[in-house]
Amino acid sequence: MSGIEKPKLTWGEDGVLRSELFEDVYFSVEGGAEETRYVFLEGNGLPERFTEKKKFVIAETGFGTGLNFLVTWKMWQEAKQHGEVDEDAVLEYVSFEKYPLSLDEIKQALGLFDEFKNDLEWFDIYYPEVLMRGVHKIQWIDGVVLTLVLGDINEMISEMRFKADAWYLDGFSPSQNKGMWTEHVFDWIGKLTAPKGTVATFTAAGFVRRGLIGAGFEMKKVKGFGKKREMLVGAYCGAGVIEDGKPWFDIRAPKIKPKRGLVIGGGIAGCAAAWSLAERGVTVDLLERNTIASGGSSNLAGLFQPHLSVEWSEQALWVNTANQYVMQWLDQYAIPNDVPMYDQCGVFHPAINERDEKRFRKIIEADHWLHGDAVRWVEEGKGGWKRPEKCTYGGLMVDAGGWVKPNELCEMLLNHKGIAVFEKHEVQRLIRTDDEKWAINNDWDTTYDVVVIANAIDAKRFDVLNCLPLRVVRGQLSMIEGNSGLTYAVSGDCYILPKIDGKSVVGATFGPDDFDMDVREQDHEKIMTDLKMVLPKAWERLKDKPWKGKVGFRCVGEDRLPMVGCVPDITFYERAYQDLKDGKVGKQYEKGRYLPGLYVNLAHGSRGLVSGLLGGELIAAIAHDEILPVEKCVADAVNPARFVIRKIKRGLV
Template sequence: MRLIHAHICWTEDTPFSEQHQDIYYNPDKGHLESDYVFYSGNNLEPLIQNKRPLHLHIGETGFGTGLNFICLWKRIRETNESRSLHFISTEKYPLNRSDLKKALSNWPELTDLTDQLVPQYPLNTSGFHHLYFDNNRIKLTLMFGDAAESYSRLNAKVDAWYLDGFAPSKNPDMWSPELFREIARLSKPGTTFSTFTSAGIVKRGLRDVGFDVRKQKGFGRKREMLVGTFVENTTPTPIEKPWFELPASEKPKEVTIIGGGLSGCSTALALAERGVKVTLIEQESQLATGGSGNPQGALYAKLPVKQTIQGELHLSGFLYSVNMLKRIDPAESFWSQCGVMQLATSDKELARQNNLIDQETYPQELVSLKSAEELSEIANTAVNFNGLFFPTAGWVSPRALCDHFVDHPNISVVQQQVNDLSFAEGLWQLATQSGELLSASHVVICNAEMANQFNQTDHLPLKTIRGQVSITQAKPANNKLNSVVCGDGYISPAQNQQYCFGATYDLQGKERNVTQEDHESNLEKLGKVLPEIHADVASESNDLQGRTAFRCSTPDYMPIVGPAPVQDQLIETFAQLRKDRKWRFENAKAEHHPNLYVNTGHGSKGLITCPISAELLASMICDEPLPLPKDVIDAINPARFIIKKLIKQTI
């Protein structure tokens, strides 16, 4: 959901918030104040100088101009370039990109870092946004929205808090008991905090939730500021859904992944970039031979008018994938940010799109409504319908993306078919078709609809949806489509002088061969929306090639990502749900198969859900802050189907 931008007026080079009637920073010594209050106030120097592998997790309550993040990043570069930082911050009124750049231009010595931050700065949409710098060693998670609400959705353990933001007298809504409770929930014994303010509401609020609070000299003319250390949580938050609580984990040395499609390859890279050795097992002779193997796939998210959990996952995943692709392939060798059109081919869809724009749910930089004439100009060919245009979207070659993902020194690809899993003496034993027995401490199952072939996962309700794309040669004179067009099907701009279009969506289909009937269906959909392109393609219809694959989906069309539950024990522990879905379970714990995870069921949305799901799984496995909100993580938890059956009394 789109937020209200910060309303800023400028006094010379100093930004002033009209919402809070206060300046963002000390106009002369803002960077020095940040170092004094937050860096020194939290005594971060020893942590950063430490030569041990250490991921430093910093939480902040007001991102503002990003000055605190930039100053800490600079300190790490100067002190210990091997140190990893995950900086997590919130902002209810984000600056626009031009104001952010202007605000940070006051410090020329920070220009190198500012020039990296500004291009990645997120669109003005609520939720979690992830930015990566210095070869992914520096991570920034920006949660756009109310601070207390944002942190209530975060799963993390924070090492130190930067309690920043406008003064309590100017911004009383932020400095709330709810925020202090979330800060305590996300802290551990020894977690520190520092803040520029010495207001009583802050001092009492932090003491009430378990912090030892002390005063010390403030910066410059400020007489006092507060620092302190977390002792214990005096107001613990009860666990609302214990069946979704995640098992504890420590970063492993190696992980084995079953399945070499988008989910498996993206998971492999996410782990490999954390220094984990990965064995990727694929039964076929090459990667991405299943649902991930089409020549081109549309990279965009179909957005709901009003925010839903599914919509939030898709938007977060889309923004994450686009940012990732810009980072790993700036030359666009296996993708193109050419824009995507989502055409309104029915009155119902046109009304939905008009409503989406009228609600001002999303910023224009993300999506706007265009006439058929405007879309025709963008596409460089006649378009028959009005529709939405996503300028930052495009297409991706999934197989090329998978090949890029596994081109990493920490990833080894093994061609084997795994038939069975068993756990003995602290290790997983993987029985292969060749008779070889492989061992692994951690296993991630990513083999699409075959993910429920194992005893540990046979409860997963996976289904296949058949799809066929049509492929034809695009003669140079006719190679004129400039953007992806989605109607009842989709077509991408020609890649290697070939058009790829389709795809059929057959819930019952089992035919694995390419059929002429499906070619004709794809041609009919194409002719409905792009008459000129259709005329060119139809003239070559006898030369149509194609590809058939089966998308792996689930009953709720959400992926399955997370630890594998022990079905019988989960049923026994939470059996009371059959009688009372609101029963409060005390000290109940969800049991999971040790170090066994699942990542499957992405359907036709793999390009936007696989990379963010891979980051989620890698963060779970390595005990890092999780990149998605807790309610979204719950919605894709593998245990959800068992719990739903208990509530419906069908198990």
């Protein structure tokens, strides 16, 4: 998997932004916005076609400065204001970009247009603070959803699943940017286009026209913008079939749009699922057998930070996308007050030995995060960190991290008019009704279109989840009355948070299949020993202070990824995919079948604070047949059906 790259930019005397890499301008100051309107909007029959569907999907190759998006959004906004599209209509705008600009660069470029000067503040609110490979799904205003797909389009386009009603083929000149205008990309543009979808591009290059014809478009040349003689427009007449190599992970579009939802579990995972469903207009009941945030989400505060790795993997993509989503959510919705519920204070990873230093420096060299000091090397002696004896190493400072109070986060998520909370309510069983809804206990009359099980290890009580290998890991942390002197969090063999509400939180132990609920003195001693090794100065300040222990139980699976998504139909899987155990991967298998309307948000382990929020958003996107907030390979990696497939391949079922 490749990442993103920094654009090499120069600014002309007239303010025009130019790419040194592709030797081309991003747009012309004179007529740049008009060219967008002529080539991409008029070329696709917009804005008139906005009225065709409740949800209109536009896809773009090359986000660049965001000019095409900005012009399109303003035209969509105008159509809504004039009543030309319904108030609840949605515009999904998907844009691919390998060389993303920073927020400051985008604002400087777009600031050249007087007509947009009052709109640039929205980029301050919504544009990602830290850029990395992957999917960045942003809930804009006016019913607009901007999905930035950052990475090489040749890799990323096959990781997306949507049906575009209109395509903007932008990017730099095909002669200068041959890596983007490829047969593979043309082929996937066809696969990702809706029936009667359209395409428009500024170029009239013959190989582009032939490539799009080969992908299923009827193409024609029309008058180009300004002095340009010709450009291309087209209409899709192909089948748009995607043959996936892993059909057992294919998720069919829901038959109905859910109206009533049930969430089982009142921790981060459950509250996040309830919020994401309610945001889409679902009326949600959340049932918790104890009280909200009484399980693993009851700690005073928890850590959020990205996954630090040299190579991209599905696990790294999931955690890093989740961390981005958490930061974005907190930035938009957390209410400032005198006692903060979170602080993006940064997380320091000390290098205890030479091996640590080499690994951390490789992470920095990999340059996965662009624009801003998301990850940087810090020398010894900063902020109370003191190296152990005979150790000459510094550490890694991660600005894209900090702490949050999970109980207050749960309260904020549930503070939604579409959510009703029922504490001390235990769901004893799930029943599929004759009208294809879900019912629960005999004394509960309401039935539901969608159910999300998010009650950690208690999910094992439901027979439909017998296929999921859930287990418990006990963890104990120490809340110490005192100040460590740190202004940021530290993560190593143990973690410690800066003083919160007069306490320093230090943790945590890791005890698989340990169900002991009592606080253990020896666990506190181990935590303090680890702290002394990593942060002797902080240990010195806290070693004799009063402390209280807190025991929690993490829910985990067989691998290091959570279980998020649809619940597989076990009977179907065991019948349809039996040949997998004989290695027959070339056979055309049926698409996977799942129990309609039933989802899980489970097994987030020690990263539940980060992972649970993205899990809720992924489930809501699946339930509403939206563009997913993660790549297809990542959605497959967290799909609960993976455990059934593994058993079948091993001949265990």
